[in-house]
Amino acid sequence: MNFISISTRLLIWPVRILVTLTAAFCSHPRAEANAAERPVINVFLFAGQSNMAGADAVVTTPPGFEPTAADHATRLTTAPLPAGEQSPLYLPWGELRAQRSKDQLVHGPEVGFARALYAAGWRDVAIIKVYANFSRNAPTWPWAEGGSLFHPWMQFIDSRLAELRAQGYPIRIGGIIWHQGIDDAIHGPLASHYADNLRNLIDLLRLRYGTSTTPFVLARSVNSSIARALTGNGDYAPMATVRRAQITVGASVAAAAWIDVDDLPNVNTHHFSAANQLVIGGRFGAAFLKLSQAKIP
Numbered sequence: 001m002n003f004i005s006i007s008t009r010l011l012i013w014p015v016r017i018l019v020t021l022t023a024a025f026c027s028h029p030r031a032e033a034n035a036a037e038r039p040v041i042n043v044f045l046f047a048g049q050s051n052m053a054g055a056d057a058v059v060t061t062p063p064g065f066e067p068t069a070a071d072h073a074t075r076l077t078t079a080p081l082p083a084g085e086q087s088p089l090y091l092p093w094g095e096l097r098a099q100r101s102k103d104q105l106v107h108g109p110e111v112g113f114a115r116a117l118y119a120a121g122w123r124d125v126a127i128i129k130v131y132a133n134f135s136r137n138a139p140t141w142p143w144a145e146g147g148s149l150f151h152p153w154m155q156f157i158d159s160r161l162a163e164l165r166a167q168g169y170p171i172r173i174g175g176i177i178w179h180q181g182i183d184d185a186i187h188g189p190l191a192s193h194y195a196d197n198l199r200n201l202i203d204l205l206r207l208r209y210g211t212s213t214t215p216f217v218l219a220r221s222v223n224s225s226i227a228r229a230l231t232g233n234g235d236y237a238p239m240a241t242v243r244r245a246q247i248t249v250g251a252s253v254a255a256a257a258w259i260d261v262d263d264l265p266n267v268n269t270h271h272f273s274a275a276n277q278l279v280i281g282g283r284f285g286a287a288f289l290k291l292s293q294a295k296i297p
Helices: 003-026 029-035 069-073 110-119 150-166 182-187 189-209 225-231 238-252 274-292
Strands: 041-048 075-080 091-095 099-101 104-106 125-131 171-179 216-219 256-259
Touching: 041 150, 069 091, 069 110, 091 150, 110 125, 110 274, 125 150, 150 171, 171 189, 171 274, 182 189, 182 225, 182 238, 189 216, 189 238, 216 238, 216 274, 225 238, 238 256, 256 274
Parallel strands: 041 125, 041 171, 075 125, 171 216, 216 256
Antiparallel strands: 075 091, 099 104
């Protein structure tokens, strides 16, 4: 063997090793997974009071309802405010399932909403849901910027979005779903500012997470007997004022809408059964689909 052949072999062997290592790496499942393109996740922000939580919408054993393809396909994370992920009621990302409220298994409108979107052809849907009540002693609207609920709410949303992005998913905020208002009527003075407070919040959420036309759908609050007993029952009493404000906002704000729930029987004065929470969720979904008028993502 001469010097040239020895030199050629010495050069060829490192190349062969490099090619072998490269092929092994590229064929590794983790490398293939990282290379795969992730779908865009359509995230919906749900927020409100006890009816958003699903209070008194009692269901049976976990997951609380007969799962459908939509339930398996939809991501959900939820928690009460202000504790957020520090609450024992916090549910990390997972498929749709019932939550605990007052030591009962319940669900809110997210199930009916997800099923409506799935039936319309939407996929890769994720829901970030928060809920909270506040006292009659609240000095300012807690949901507003600077209010007691606002910072923990934004922190919860940002953390959950960061978890999706860390998994490589692009994010699109699909819409905002709102079911809240009875606390404002019980509070009394806040009722007269409800329309302005809600308009400002819509603008803020759209600026922070979406666009100027990100769909916003709210439910008009039931005509709560508790609120009327505490603050009056006239046409200009706080409960009536809040309900008018909700219609005004839903009808006047661009890319917003409101749904009615007055025809649905109440449980425990102003809550709903699990069956009617499915109806409410379906109405939220139908209103969103009408507002979006977009092609299926």
